[in-house]
Amino acid sequence: DSGVTQTPKHLITATGQRVTLRCSPRSGDLSVYWYQQSLDQGLQFLIQYYNGEERAKGNILERFSAQQFPDLHSELNLSSLELGDSALYFCASSPGTGANTGELFFGEGSRLTVL
Amino acid sequence: AQSVTQLGSHVSVSEGALVLLRCNYSSSVPPYLFWYVQYPNQGLQLLLKYTSAATLVKGINGFEAEFKKSETSFHLTKPSAHMSDAAEYFCAVSSNSGYSTLTFGKGTMLLVSP
Numbered sequence: 001d002s003g004v005t006q007t008p009k010h011l012i013t014a015t016g017q018r019v020t021l022r023c024s025p026r027s028g029d030l031s032v033y034w035y036q037q038s039l040d041q042g043l044q045f046l047i048q049y050y051n052g053e054e055r056a057k058g059n060i061l062e063r064f065s066a067q068q069f070p071d072l073h074s075e076l077n078l079s080s081l082e083l084g085d086s087a088l089y090f091c092a093s094s095p096g097t098g099a100n101t102g103e104l105f106f107g108e109g110s111r112l113t114v115l
Numbered sequence: 116a117q118s119v120t121q122l123g124s125h126v127s128v129s130e131g132a133l134v135l136l137r138c139n140y141s142s143s144v145p146p147y148l149f150w151y152v153q154y155p156n157q158g159l160q161l162l163l164k165y166t167s168a169a170t171l172v173k174g175i176n177g178f179e180a181e182f183k184k185s186e187t188s189f190h191l192t193k194p195s196a197h198m199s200d201a202a203e204y205f206c207a208v209s210s211n212s213g214y215s216t217l218t219f220g221k222g223t224m225l226l227v228s229p
Contacts, residue, residue: 002160004158033216042219042220042222043159043205043219045216045219058216061169089157092158092159103161108156108157112180
């Protein structure tokens with residue numbers, strides 16, 4: 001158990017819909033990262049927040065947005081969903097601001113299926 | 116920009132055989148390098164990391180990796196495979212210069228047969 005909690009574990013929805021994925025980081029971790037894992041693209045970095053502020057942006061679509069709340073939990077919002085958005089979405093956390101130390105603690109992921 | 120390339124999307128070994136998973140990196144600054152493992156239906160967990168100390172890094176479960184700057188490689192090895200090693204392995208790179216994100220390779224699925 002990494003200490004990172006993601007909900008829901010599975011989500012099935014239709015094209016055009018909007019969903020919200022939630023992540024609670026490990027106790028004390030200030031950074032939250034979102035990754036998308038798909039068969040064709042592999043593990044893609046989407047976005048990072050540190051203590052409520054956006055720190056880095058990766059290959060995140062404009063239809064996607066995220067935020068980190070004062071209690072440090074984070075939400076990833078996916079809108080106008082397309083079939084290609086079907087993937088496993090991981091949240092990870094770390095104590096500091098950067099990934100230099102490399103030890104990111106991953107949740108078990110939220111599997112999104114868009115029909 | 117940083118990137119890693121993992122050679123072979125699947126590697127099959129017999130139980131007791133040597134495990135060798137290949138990773139080559141590209142980085143314009145001194146890299147930090149990592150191997151993560153993902154067991155079925157689980158998140159990724161850190162196996163080992165190189166952060167510019169010893170070039171031979173030992174990790175959990177008997178795995179180790181050697182940083183070779185001249186070859187821009189960070190291959191993962193284990194002398195004797197166990198059935199429980201069957202999983203997907205990801206090589207990743209970040210930078211040691213200030214703030215950085217972690218960039219993953221596409222992963223290598225390790226299959227272990229009896």
